[in-house]
Amino acid sequence: MFVDYLLHNVINKFSQLLQMPNNIKLTKKQGHGKGQLFSNNHPDTTVHGYGFDTSEHINRTLADLNNRDIIYQFQVVNTLNERAKSVLTRTNDPSKQSQIKRGLKLLQAWLDTYHKKNRGQSENYSYLTVQQVNKLEPLAEYYNISRKARGLEKPSTSDEGFLTVYRRTTNPAKLRTMPVRQRVPQGETWDKHRNNFIKRRLLMLKNAGAGYGLYHTEGSLAGLPTVLHVNMLMWAFSPDKALYKGDKFAEIIKKINGLARA
Numbered sequence: 001m002f003v004d005y006l007l008h009n010v011i012n013k014f015s016q017l018l019q020m021p022n023n024i025k026l027t028k029k030q031g032h033g034k035g036q037l038f039s040n041n042h043p044d045t046t047v048h049g050y051g052f053d054t055s056e057h058i059n060r061t062l063a064d065l066n067n068r069d070i071i072y073q074f075q076v077v078n079t080l081n082e083r084a085k086s087v088l089t090r091t092n093d094p095s096k097q098s099q100i101k102r103g104l105k106l107l108q109a110w111l112d113t114y115h116k117k118n119r120g121q122s123e124n125y126s127y128l129t130v131q132q133v134n135k136l137e138p139l140a141e142y143y144n145i146s147r148k149a150r151g152l153e154k155p156s157t158s159d160e161g162f163l164t165v166y167r168r169t170t171n172p173a174k175l176r177t178m179p180v181r182q183r184v185p186q187g188e189t190w191d192k193h194r195n196n197f198i199k200r201r202l203l204m205l206k207n208a209g210a211g212y213g214l215y216h217t218e219g220s221l222a223g224l225p226t227v228l229h230v231n232m233l234m235w236a237f238s239p240d241k242a243l244y245k246g247d248k249f250a251e252i253i254k255k256i257n258g259l260a261r262a
Helices: 001-015 055-065 070-089 094-116 131-145 164-170 190-205 229-232 246-261
Strands: none
Touching: 055 070, 055 094, 070 094, 131 164, 131 229, 131 246, 164 190, 190 229
16 A cells, blocks of 8 residues: 555655664763754754754644644654653653653644544545556646646746656655755645645535536546546545556546547
């Protein structure tokens, strides 16, 4: 499953960011005595500013994480929580112990909400491959939609269109740390930007009522994705999980090819 693949890539990413295995305790000599999570041994991949030394620092971290996708957020918060617990066992200063305990309450509250609301599933949207999107694009051209996402017009909320970036990277995992605005490196990432776009379209689909679904039900377009559905397809997502599989996808492509010949 793609979600398993995505989680695997995120975990690997954090193994690189955390400059030591989980079973090695942090020491002041290693530069983590004040609860700072990440080192700077690899500046290109190090995430700056995340830490658990005070509740204020944790609140800033949680605020900064809002620009990241939910799986990334969970990995950071969960790691901070485990590291804070580890540091607490080795801290003798009552004042520092009190600060860390207050921070742990904030981190645990975030994790409790994450699990209670099943945010890892409800806010994470599987990716169609670049190859699949390319084969579906003629339908967007037919409808004359998603021109900004496809790089045909200049977007107003990002430097480039989503498909331009996705085609260049081809790997969804890279989008979770890539900002939509290069001049704002700690700003919203492409994966979070995509998630927000999809969330809005799903709400539109829900509010459209029973008369407007994912596929046309009559006429020459019967069986083909609707305009709103194609909007999401051009962001490499479909609410129809069957579309990610071979038979359903092949059926749609066959219909698109038939429409082009008509």
